Amino acid sequence: MDVDSLAVQEFLMATISSPGIGSGLDVKSIVSQLVALEKQPLTKLQVQAATVSTRISAFGQIKSLISTLSDAAGTLSSLTTWNAVSTTSSNATAVSASAIGGTASNSFSAQVTVLAKAQSYASAALPLPTGTALGGGTVSIQLGKWTNPTTFAATAGVAAVDVTVLATDSVTEIASKINSASAGVSATVLNDAAGERLLLRSTSTGESFGFSLSVTDSDGVHDDATGLSRLVSGASTQYAANAAATINGSIPVTSATNTFTNVISGVTLTAKEVMTSAAEITVAQDQGVMTTAINKFVSAYNAVNQILEEATKYDPATKSAGLLQGDATAIGLQRALRGILQSSTTGSAYTRLADIGITQQLGGDLAVDNTKLTSALNSGDDVRNLFRIDNNNELTNGVARKFKTFSVGLLATDGFFSSKDASLKRSLDLNSKDQQRVNEKITRVEAQLNRRYSALDVQLSSLNALNAYITQQVTQWNKSTA
Incomplete structure (x- = not known):
């Protein structure tokens, strides 16, 4: 075989029979990798959709906590809470007492002499x-x-x-x-x-x-x-x-039942046993109801503050951000809530929550000094006014009244949460449409690639056959020449 014939044979073998080319072409793998490149925008859109869905959930949770805060503020701005009274009897097994809200604090004695009977x-x-x-x-x-x-x-x-x-x-x-x-x-x-x-x-x-x-x-x-x-x-x-009893040792009273209503204004006595001596009945302001209402308000506020603090924070050490970090509406809500806390109230000896022992801690949570709060509650109506006074001025009204008004606005059908939810859902809807367009494009591209590479595979199969034929002819030619 001469040098020229050998060179042609080597060229053909190197060109036509290179690894990976021919009828053994892995069309599926090639198309799959190319389609994966086309899917990269889709992955980004899916991540964005997941983030928006998480934000919708987060704002839903914040809304629920604001609703709880609204209820707590409503309780504190209700006259019923501040009119709550408690009654005690020194002999509750013989005569018990209850009183309606707003009943004046007082004490008196009661002795049951006859229980009511039916014929x-x-x-x-x-x-x-x-x-x-x-x-x-x-x-x-x-x-x-x-x-x-x-x-x-x-x-x-x-x-x-x-x-x-x-x-x-x-x-x-x-x-x-x-x-x-x-x-x-x-x-x-x-x-x-x-x-x-x-x-x-x-x-x-x-x-x-x-x-x-x-x-x-x-x-x-x-x-x-x-x-x-x-x-x-x-x-x-x-x-x-009839049931019969004596009030303060000398005033006889009767009732067709064993319940004496309004014998003392606002007080109901229930006779249970005939007594040999009088019991002392005391009616007093129920500070327990007030303290419970204040503590529920503090807990509700702290729950809202904590979720907003966590969601909007940025940790420079780890360079990690909260879900709502940089969200102007979430940050605005957080500032508005803290602004209400820092505002002052007129019409009370106490102008701020700190005056009665409720102070803001590092991070924004509230803490209650029970000793200072109890002392303030003993001072009269000033604590009530601090929370519920209505000055017809949103800037100087009672703290609870301010929070109630603010939260009602947030929770309204056209309020903050409704608007935010609608905005996020619109974003999610647009994202869904973008994903649909990308998916449609991917489907088209995948079909085109399959057609092209399948055609290439057919062509390479033909070249392989031609390569085999030429190789055979060259071999025969070499033998004849020899």
């Missing part, structure tokens, strides 16, 4: 086999008041209730009919060694809620010991009674 009635024993009929007729029940065992005055405007009794009715059936008649009494049947008894009891306590029972017997005799009249003959009655 009760028991027929004589009916020595008959259980379930035996008594006889027909009518049982009449009239509500009213007994002034003594023989004098009864019917309640004005209240008619007697008549219960028709059949000749076949048993005592149990009669009791059931009385209960169904809504006559102001309840009926039951007692079985003892002597026989059956019909028991009646007023459904209300007090002297004015007694009753009278009479019978119209179908046998024409209405008060003997036979027939239906056996329900009244030989019956026994315990009359109703």
